[in-house]
Amino acid sequence: MFMGGVAFAYYYPVIERYVLESRVEKDSQDAVEAMWILAYCIKAQFNDKHVRYVHHLRHRILNLVLHVRGNLSQYAIDTVEQQRIDGAWRELETSFIFP
Secondary structure (H helix, E strand, C coil): CCCCHHHHHHHHHHHHHHHHHCCCCCCCHHHHHHHHHHHHHHHHCCCCCCHHHHHHHHHHHHHHHHHHHHCHHHCCCCHHHHHHHHHHHHHHHHHHHCC
């Protein structure tokens, strides 16, 4: 969340791979928290200060949003936690559609 746009753009492929390859483990509250807050961290990169460095990632991020929202059981077992994750990623998606 606090890294600059250039650094975020550089590390985004690692973030993307982490999200795509992550699987929830039994009683893994830390992973649930990470998936929830990651959506807000990505959204924060699209403020006026950083957007010129990360704008080219919009398509990839939207694809990642679709993946997360379509595979919530991959990130949380509990349906309430799945809804929490979905809400954060839906908010990220909405910020791209209606900036």
